Amino acid sequence: TRYMVVDCGGGTVDITVHEITDENGTIKELHKATGGPYGSVGIDLEFEKLLADIFGTDFLEHFKNKLPAAFVDLMVAFEARKRNASPFKITPINIALPFSFVHHYKKMKNTTVENTVKKYNSKEIKWSSQGMLRLEPSGMTNLFQPTLDAIRMHVAHVLDTCESSGAISYLFLVGGFAESAILQKSIRDAFSDRLKVIIPQGVSLAILKGAVQFGIDPTVVSSRRSRLTYGVGVLN
Numbered sequence: 001t002r003y004m005v006v007d008c009g010g011g012t013v014d015i016t017v018h019e020i021t022d023e024n025g026t027i028k029e030l031h032k033a034t035g036g037p038y039g040s041v042g043i044d045l046e047f048e049k050l051l052a053d054i055f056g057t058d059f060l061e062h063f064k065n066k067l068p069a070a071f072v073d074l075m076v077a078f079e080a081r082k083r084n085a086s087p088f089k090i091t092p093i094n095i096a097l098p099f100s101f102v103h104h105y106k107k108m109k110n111t112t113v114e115n116t117v118k119k120y121n122s123k124e125i126k127w128s129s130q131g132m133l134r135l136e137p138s139g140m141t142n143l144f145q146p147t148l149d150a151i152r153m154h155v156a157h158v159l160d161t162c163e164s165s166g167a168i169s170y171l172f173l174v175g176g177f178a179e180s181a182i183l184q185k186s187i188r189d190a191f192s193d194r195l196k197v198i199i200p201q202g203v204s205l206a207i208l209k210g211a212v213q214f215g216i217d218p219t220v221v222s223s224r225r226s227r228l229t230y231g232v233g234v235l236n
Helices: 039-055 057-066 068-084 099-109 113-120 137-165 181-191 205-215
Strands: 002-008 013-020 027-037 093-096 126-128 132-135 170-174 196-198 221-223
Touching: 002 137, 002 205, 013 137, 027 137, 039 057, 039 068, 039 113, 039 137, 057 068, 057 099, 068 099, 068 137, 099 113, 126 137, 132 137, 137 181, 137 205, 170 181, 181 196
Parallel strands: 002 170, 027 221, 170 196
Antiparallel strands: 002 013, 013 027, 093 132, 126 132
């Protein structure tokens, strides 16, 4: 049985392919661990780009440099909404802006946050009567899209590379970012016709548990793929 592990974390996504070689569960590595900077932090960067588009890059950089703690508070508020984002959600998502953000924006730009959001004139983001940014579900999905596209492209590349020597039966989606319902749906929609997508319980701990089990019994991995090529001699 061959399977792929897609480990989606905050900063990176790591992909490998294994084959179970005997009834004891010993595995052989078929494809060296590969990946890229496609973790959930990419969604944070897209949110920052959105704020820069609305309020100006100059103001956002000023706010980050002058009031870093308030900027962290803003990103923590966004993180909570990001974690709960769902492809099936139909109600808008409210994101609270710190008072210092609103105050400094008015002081620096001589206009209000509310007027600027209205002037931005987007269907996906509004200013609520409660004094919050109101992001439509489609707007949140758009923030995920560049990261999702990169993950799907990389998974497809590894699948195409490995399936030339035999079919891969399962894809295990694990890691902290794998808790995202938007990511889960994206992977299922893209690859369910090629293999069975499995999302284990406790996805954020799956890699940690595997590392502990490997530490207890390293013989569970019978062979690995070399990360580099090694020269053993030189011919004149």
